[in-house]
Amino acid sequence: MLCEEQKMSKAVETIAVARETVRLDRLRDFVLAFGRLVDRQPTESELLKEGAALLQELVATDDWLPAKYAEPAPDRYRQYLLHEDGAERFSVVSFVWGPRQTTPIHDHTTWGLIGMLRGAELEQHYVRRPDGTLTEDGEPHRVSVGAIDAVSPKIGDLHRVSNAYDDRTSISIHVYGGNIGGIERSVYERDGTSKRFISGYSNEDIPNIWDRSKLSVGA
Numbered sequence: 001m002l003c004e005e006q007k008m009s010k011a012v013e014t015i016a017v018a019r020e021t022v023r024l025d026r027l028r029d030f031v032l033a034f035g036r037l038v039d040r041q042p043t044e045s046e047l048l049k050e051g052a053a054l055l056q057e058l059v060a061t062d063d064w065l066p067a068k069y070a071e072p073a074p075d076r077y078r079q080y081l082l083h084e085d086g087a088e089r090f091s092v093v094s095f096v097w098g099p100r101q102t103t104p105i106h107d108h109t110t111w112g113l114i115g116m117l118r119g120a121e122l123e124q125h126y127v128r129r130p131d132g133t134l135t136e137d138g139e140p141h142r143v144s145v146g147a148i149d150a151v152s153p154k155i156g157d158l159h160r161v162s163n164a165y166d167d168r169t170s171i172s173i174h175v176y177g178g179n180i181g182g183i184e185r186s187v188y189e190r191d192g193t194s195k196r197f198i199s200g201y202s203n204e205d206i207p208n209i210w211d212r213s214k215l216s217v218g219a
């Protein structure tokens with residue numbers, strides 16, 4: 001027989017386990033499916049189309065991202081690596097925006113897919129004028145939960161992204177055609193001048209999506 005105190009602590013334990021149950025199997029299934037897509041060596045437009053469908057499925061449910069990769073920072077946005085393909089053909093990243101946080105104008109030098117998991121982003125595309133300066137390419141557009149966006153040197157690679165909210169965290173999941181934290185790319189001023197940078201990542205360790213014995217929990 002359990003005394004009241006033991007019953008209570010058992011109940012608290014059960015709630016804690018339920019809260020910690022994250023559906024990492026969704027992330028694992030996504031990276032496996034994305035790997036199979038990349039294996040087929042599709043054209044970029046095929047890859048962006050089919051990859052967008054996979055990413056849309058991933059961000060349709062918000063129960064798989066562990067809390068430590070969803071943590072904002074007060075000073076600037078965070079970029080957590082969630083998975084790196086073994087041959088660095090693609091990487092999966094969570095972009096975590098604190099209120100009002102924004103990027104400089106930047107490029108990627110490879111294709112990228114952006115899927116909104118929580119909150120919303122404002123994305124402003126830029127193009128280069130003949131005189132070398134940068135100008136807005138249309139109005140900023142809002143990317144809301146469940147929506148997918150794409151960038152690449154072929155379809156437009158220069159943009160600035162901001163959290164659409166000034167009072168809450170927003171999170172988007174990105175997939176890039178390479179190890180995005182290790183790729184040399186550039187940030188830009190409106191006058192067209194640029195500075196090279198390698199973004200790196202905000203985390204030292206990545207989620208263990210491969211322990212299938214644990215990932216069945218809550219599935």
Ligand code: FE
Pocket residue numbers: 106107108159161
């Ligand atoms: Fe970007």
